Amino acid sequence: MAGSLSSPATQSPTGSAAGEDLRPTRPVLSWVLRLGGLLARRALLLAVLLATVFAAVELLPGDAANATSERGESATDLAQRRELLGLDRPVLTRFTDWMTGLPVGDLGTSARGESVADLLSRPFPNTLLLGGLALLTTLAVSLALGCWAALKPGGKADRAVSATATGVLALPEFVVAVALVLVFALWTDWLPAVTLTDADGSPASWQMLVLPVLALSIPQIGWNTRIVRAALADEAKAPHVETAVIDGLPRHRVLIHHLLPGATPTIAAGIATSTGMLLGGAVVVETIFNYPGIGSVLAGAVTDRDSPVVAGVVAVTGAVITGVLLLADLVRAWASGGRI
Amino acid sequence: MTVPERAVRHRPRQAVALRILPAFLLIALAVAGPWLAPHTIDTPVTAPYAEPGGGTPLGGDQLGRDVLTRLLAGGRELIATSLLVAVLVTGVAALLGAVGALRPAVGRIVERSADVLMLLPAVLGILLVALSWPGGGRFAVIAAAVVMGVPYAVRLVAGAAAPVAASGYVEASAVGGERLWHLVVREVLPNLRATLLALFGLRFVAAVYVVATAGFLQVGPQPPAADWALMIRENAGGIVLNPWAVLAPSIAIGLLAMSVNLAASALVPQTGRKAVTAL
Numbered sequence: 001m002a003g004s005l006s007s008p009a010t011q012s013p014t015g016s017a018a019g020e021d022l023r024p025t026r027p028v029l030s031w032v033l034r035l036g037g038l039l040a041r042r043a044l045l046l047a048v049l050l051a052t053v054f055a056a057v058e059l060l061p062g063d064a065a066n067a068t069s070e071r072g073e074s075a076t077d078l079a080q081r082r083e084l085l086g087l088d089r090p091v092l093t094r095f096t097d098w099m100t101g102l103p104v105g106d107l108g109t110s111a112r113g114e115s116v117a118d119l120l121s122r123p124f125p126n127t128l129l130l131g132g133l134a135l136l137t138t139l140a141v142s143l144a145l146g147c148w149a150a151l152k153p154g155g156k157a158d159r160a161v162s163a164t165a166t167g168v169l170a171l172p173e174f175v176v177a178v179a180l181v182l183v184f185a186l187w188t189d190w191l192p193a194v195t196l197t198d199a200d201g202s203p204a205s206w207q208m209l210v211l212p213v214l215a216l217s218i219p220q221i222g223w224n225t226r227i228v229r230a231a232l233a234d235e236a237k238a239p240h241v242e243t244a245v246i247d248g249l250p251r252h253r254v255l256i257h258h259l260l261p262g263a264t265p266t267i268a269a270g271i272a273t274s275t276g277m278l279l280g281g282a283v284v285v286e287t288i289f290n291y292p293g294i295g296s297v298l299a300g301a302v303t304d305r306d307s308p309v310v311a312g313v314v315a316v317t318g319a320v321i322t323g324v325l326l327l328a329d330l331v332r333a334w335a336s337g338g339r340i
Numbered sequence: 341m342t343v344p345e346r347a348v349r350h351r352p353r354q355a356v357a358l359r360i361l362p363a364f365l366l367i368a369l370a371v372a373g374p375w376l377a378p379h380t381i382d383t384p385v386t387a388p389y390a391e392p393g394g395g396t397p398l399g400g401d402q403l404g405r406d407v408l409t410r411l412l413a414g415g416r417e418l419i420a421t422s423l424l425v426a427v428l429v430t431g432v433a434a435l436l437g438a439v440g441a442l443r444p445a446v447g448r449i450v451e452r453s454a455d456v457l458m459l460l461p462a463v464l465g466i467l468l469v470a471l472s473w474p475g476g477g478r479f480a481v482i483a484a485a486v487v488m489g490v491p492y493a494v495r496l497v498a499g500a501a502a503p504v505a506a507s508g509y510v511e512a513s514a515v516g517g518e519r520l521w522h523l524v525v526r527e528v529l530p531n532l533r534a535t536l537l538a539l540f541g542l543r544f545v546a547a548v549y550v551v552a553t554a555g556f557l558q559v560g561p562q563p564p565a566a567d568w569a570l571m572i573r574e575n576a577g578g579i580v581l582n583p584w585a586v587l588a589p590s591i592a593i594g595l596l597a598m599s600v601n602l603a604a605s606a607l608v609p610q611t612g613r614k615a616v617t618a619l
Contacts, residue, residue, distance in 0.1 A: 045455050045456050045459060046459060048456050049456045049457075049459045049460060052456065053460075053468065056468055056469060056472055057468065057472045060469065060472035060473040060476075061473055061474075061475060166601065166602075166605060167598050167601070167602075169601070170545045170548070170549060170597040170598060170600070170601035171594055171597050171598065172548075172549050172552050172553050172556070172569075172593060172597065173553075174552075174553065174556050174569070174572060174590075175552075175572075175590045175593050175594045175597070178572060178576075178579075178586055178587065178590040179590065179594075181579065182579070182583060182586075182587060186579065186580060186583065273458070276458065276459070276460070276461040276462075277461065277462075279461050279464075280461025280462055280463035280464055281461075281463070283461075283463055283464065283467075283557075284463060284553055284556060284557065287557075287573075288576065298467065298557075299557075301467075301471065302467065302471065302557060302558055302559060305471050305474050306471065307468065307471045307472040310464065310467050310468045310471055310472075311468065313464060314460060314464050314465075314468060317460075317461060317464060318459040318460060321458070321459045321461075322459055325458070325459075
């Protein structure tokens with residue numbers, strides 16, 4: 001009986017595996033074409049975002065030369081720096097330059113006249129490491145918790161997991177970080193509260209990554225556990241699951257062989273959506289733990305009112321998120337039998 | 341994301357009230373806070389990072405100002421800004437979503453812009469707007485939060501509005517020559533009350549997150565303003581000397597986020613798919 005697997009709170013007959021395409025599998029060529037289409041679509045979305053970012057920086061009042069001006073600076077000095085930064089050229093020229101520079105790794109010039117790409121080249125891999133570890137942690141823990149809750153729908157574990165997940169998902173990362181620092185660094189002295197760096201600018205030891213990764217992933221774990229739980233509950237209503245339960249297969253077998261495969265596309269989409277939150281949160285968490293990532297660059301940009309740097313950071317994070325979303329598309333294609 | 345009426349189960353009114361109560365009390369306390377404060381927010385009354393004791397139950401902050409006073413004063417603006425953002429996002433999304441359900445061309449544009457904004461973490465979007473618009477201050481944060489929030493919210497409204505827009509009486513009045521505005525305001529939106537209320541709750545949760553994070557990154561309220569997020573940032577250096585200067589505003593923001601979230605999820609009509617509560 002499916003009733004033993006589906007949560008009592010989820011009785012809607014409408015939920016089905018997201019937009020299941022029932023057409024027969026196409027030949028390889030068509031598959032490649034569709035993959036190309038998928039790539040092109042994601043690339044186009046990214047390009048539109050970048051154009052919007054440039055427009056936002058340009059259209060809002062205030063420019064990089066003004067932002068770094070010091071008191072008592074004359075109008076000629078300002079004009080000179082404007083020329084130096086290329087701000088006197090027509091908007092369209094600068095736009096084409098910025099957009100055509102992006103694919104070859106030229107992210108423009110900061111308000112202080114440094115290359116944004118150089119500014120980000122050392123800290124960005126550190127942020128990717130932090131975000132990647134947080135993404136993996138989120139995936140592992142929310143899968144485990146979601147499955148654990150789904151094994152006994154409506155049971156104690158289910159209710160406890162759901163309540164905790166809902167409780168933490170709205171917490172800002174910096175609040176979680178403060179709590180973690182107090183408990184694990186100051187009161188118990190188990191883990192370091194700040195990150196020290198090696199000569200090459202990366203974190204000196206793995207222990208320094210634990211608290212930042214936890215602070216980042218805890219809210220996202222709350223979020224994704226709910227998604228996993230709901231996707232499993234949806235899947236539990238499918239006829240083949242019902243059959244498996246009636247056949248008397250053990251719960252964990254039904255979970256692994258019958259529920260999870262169908263729920264995979266939804267879970268992948270959820271995790272992919274978390275990437276943006278993780279990278280955004282990383283900026284905040286890094287400032288607390290003094291982690292050598294783009295967060296520290298951004299903190300400096302905030303003080304300097306340096307919008308070209310922020311635009312550069314948005315460009316690279318946008319590219320990373322595009323990549324992860326594309327990956328989720330592929331997982332969905334693979335899980336639904338090669339259809340895109 | 342349609343919500344068939346038969347799948348919606350209403351909770352007993354009392355249970356809903358019980359889940360809304362904590363958020364309500366906390367917000368009331370934060371609004372009344374500045375009047376309850378024993379000191380002024382910007383006068384040092386004790387040593388920097390002084391431990392709790394004497395006239396300062398939560399000790400002093402980095403300038404020796406009373407932490408309790410600043411805690412009581414620091415929530416009002418955060419909550420007011422978040423409420424404003426939530427109201428604006430819900431209002432704009434309600435109109436756009438209803439129009440989008442009635443006019444598919446508008447709906448597609450909204451859908452595409454949501455796809456684009458998914459590539460921009462909200463925190464970075466707010467930093468971008470706030471830095472490119474140095475004179476914008478609080479308005480820059482509000483404007484950015486609204487722009488970033490609307491596309492997701494429109495999806496939710498458009499999903500709920502689609503079956504209503506396709507229903508017989510709306511089609512009848514459309515054929516009868518009623519104008520778009522009339523259809524949106526008189527025919528579609530009144531039927532989405534439950535969805536809009538739930539959406540407002542969720543947007544308030546998201547707004548608290550975003551406004552607090554902006555404050556922490558110092559693009560919102562500026563010193564010497566008392567603001568919970570700013571207090572955490574300012575006093576982080578003295579966490580060993582007086583942890584309360586950091587812990588108290590953290591607890592305040594945490595409680596606010598959790599209680600508002602509890603209230604919001606009580607407002608959401610219970611349907612089969614609980615996961616679709618897009619922040």
